[in-house]
Amino acid sequence: xxxxxxxxxxxxxxxxxxxxxxxxxxxxxxxxxxxxxxxxxxxxxxxxxxxxxxxxxxxxxxxxxxxxxxxxxxxxxxxxxxxxxxxxxxxxxxxxxxxxxxxxxxxxxxxxxxxxxxxxxxxxxxxxxxxxxxxxxxxxxxxxxxxxxxxxxxxxxxxxxxxxxxxxxxxxxxxxxxxxxxxxxxxxxxxxxxxxxxxxxxxxxxxxxxxxxxxxxxxxxxxxxxxxxxxxxxxxxxxxxxxxxxxxxxxxxxxxx
Amino acid sequence: xxxxxxxxxxxxxxxxxxxxxxxxxxxxxxxxxxxxxxxxxxxxxxxxxxxxxxxxxxxxxxxxxxxxxxxxxxxxxxxxxxxxxxxxxxxxxxxxxxxxxxxxxxxxxxxxxxxxxxxxxxxxxxxxxxxxxxxxxxxxxxxxxxxxxxxxxxxxxxxxxxxxxxxxxxxxxxxxxxxxxxxxxxxxxxxxxxxxxxxxxxxxxxxxxxxxxxxxxxxxxxxxxxxxxxxxxxxxxxxxxxxxxxxxxxxxxxxxx
Numbered sequence: 434x435x436x437x438x439x440x441x442x443x444x445x446x447x448x449x450x451x452x453x454x455x456x457x458x459x460x461x462x463x464x465x466x467x468x469x470x471x472x473x474x475x476x477x478x479x480x481x482x483x484x485x486x487x488x489x490x491x492x493x494x495x496x497x498x499x500x501x502x503x504x505x506x507x508x509x510x511x512x513x514x515x516x517x518x519x520x521x522x523x524x525x526x527x528x529x530x531x532x533x534x535x536x537x538x539x540x541x542x543x544x545x546x547x548x549x550x551x552x553x554x555x556x557x558x559x560x561x562x563x564x565x566x567x568x569x570x571x572x573x574x575x576x577x578x579x580x581x582x583x584x585x586x587x588x589x590x591x592x593x594x595x596x597x598x599x600x601x602x603x604x605x606x607x608x609x610x611x612x613x614x615x616x617x618x619x620x621x622x623x624x625x626x627x628x629x630x631x632x633x634x635x636x637x638x639x640x641x642x643x644x645x646x647x648x649x650x651x652x653x654x655x656x657x658x659x660x661x662x663x664x665x666x667x668x669x670x671x672x673x674x675x676x677x678x679x680x681x682x683x684x685x686x687x688x689x690x
Numbered sequence: 691x692x693x694x695x696x697x698x699x700x701x702x703x704x705x706x707x708x709x710x711x712x713x714x715x716x717x718x719x720x721x722x723x724x725x726x727x728x729x730x731x732x733x734x735x736x737x738x739x740x741x742x743x744x745x746x747x748x749x750x751x752x753x754x755x756x757x758x759x760x761x762x763x764x765x766x767x768x769x770x771x772x773x774x775x776x777x778x779x780x781x782x783x784x785x786x787x788x789x790x791x792x793x794x795x796x797x798x799x800x801x802x803x804x805x806x807x808x809x810x811x812x813x814x815x816x817x818x819x820x821x822x823x824x825x826x827x828x829x830x831x832x833x834x835x836x837x838x839x840x841x842x843x844x845x846x847x848x849x850x851x852x853x854x855x856x857x858x859x860x861x862x863x864x865x866x867x868x869x870x871x872x873x874x875x876x877x878x879x880x881x882x883x884x885x886x887x888x889x890x891x892x893x894x895x896x897x898x899x900x901x902x903x904x905x906x907x908x909x910x911x912x913x914x915x916x917x918x919x920x921x922x923x924x925x926x927x928x929x930x931x932x933x934x935x936x937x938x939x940x941x942x943x944x945x946x947x
Contacts, residue, residue, distance in 0.1 A: 525806055525810065526782070548906070549898055549902055552782060552784075553782065557818050641806055644805065644806040645806060646807075
């Protein structure tokens with residue numbers, strides 16, 4: 434039998450990581466693919482160490498950049514402490530990508546033929562508490578009369594299905610493009626290639642977190658995708674965080690006006 | 691924004707009902723369709739009072755019979771306090787029946803075109819806490835070295851899609867038929883028409899609770915379906931509970947031997 438209390442070892446703790454909980458800024462950072470950690474009970478999911486440390490398991494560099502942005506914006510950061518290979522918190526349970534049997538070119542044997550009990554255990558232990566926590570934070574701030582700006586931080590692989598991607602920063606949005614529009618306007622002439630809904634867009638199902646937490650109440654929101662070869666070390670991460678801080682800061686100011 | 695804490699009014703409380711929590715018996719009773727109550731925030735789901743009190747909204751009589759069995763077996767009873775029209779706790783989130791747009795012949799307008807946020811709110815508020823609670827009870831008993839027998843109690847309408855059903859008691863099972871077999875053997879020659887996997891069976895997706903809580907650990911289990919015209923008042927409910935108590939009691943004894 435699989436229950437939430439048996440899902441993680443005592444040392445592993447729980448699914449949701451929170452940093453800067455008492456932050457005063459409007460921005461709420463969310464990082465669904467922060468970690469490559471597989472809970473011990475799942476072993477390796479039948480994967481090689483190479484795959485388990487690759488972009489299939491997590492968004493390399495995304496959490497590091499999110500932490501820097503958390504400081505710069507005085508923003509609370511909510512992140513998932515376990516790999517999206519077990520449950521991808523940017524997907525609803527009914528999506529085949531939530532507990533994927535394939536990621537890019539890699540089969541995920543540990544996700545083949547999951548029973549209803551196994552699916553429930555992952556949904557209950559990883560997905561629901563993550564989004565419950567984000568919801569609770571937003572609700573508490575709304576109750577205090579605060580604004581909330583929902584910003585999700587992701588990274589993407591420069592080579593996907595054998596093709597190199599030229600885009601360096603993706604500014605993604607769903608039906609509410611206010612913040613994305615302002616950021617894209619601000620990025621004109623920038624040193625980095627900043628594109629709209631590239632390399633993914635809402636049609637790929639990647640705006641689930643925005644749909645859950647920003648769209649229903651009309652909160653400003655954006656999803657940021659960073660090409661992961663640009664954030665491989667602390668220096669690079671600081672440079673990209675600085676770029677995004679300026680871009681988003683100006684965009685938020687322009688919307689306030 | 692929709693969060694669990696805003697899902698119910700204070701007076702409504704929470705999703706899961708528990709009775710006889712300190713029971714000493716092995717049987718654990720589960721009643722997923724115990725209630726026709728719609729949380730206030732959903733209004734009427736666009737339905738008439740007639741539909742809202744019909745078998746589409748709940749299993750009439752099932753909770754009453756489950757309560758009588760809870761006494762007779764000294765069994766803990768876990769039941770859902772809200773209607774399956776909002777979330778059917780005997781279905782996983784990926785099932786179209788979990789938040790049905792149609793029930794038998796009735797359209798459910800309040801379930802049309804649900805957003806991802808609306809689906810998440812129902813999954814988080816109604817489905818996950820229900821099965822988490824069942825799991826926790828089972829885990830605690832297993833930790834104490836106790837046996838657990840999972841028994842779900844349902845009722846069905848005598849007339850479905852215009853056809854009358856002759857079966858009076860359905861004994862339903864999934865891949866583990868031990869308890870169902872013993873009950874069906876004991877029902878031979880009974881005054882009631884007792885059938886196997888009738889009017890539903892595992893191919894209809896109705897054994898979700900058994901799959902979640904009994905099959906993974908090999909716990910004895912059965913799903914009982916009672917034709918609801920046989921349990922319309924206290925006298926009838928007592929008679930059926932007595933019949934089921936004897937049938938299941940003998941079956942459990944025969945398996946123990």
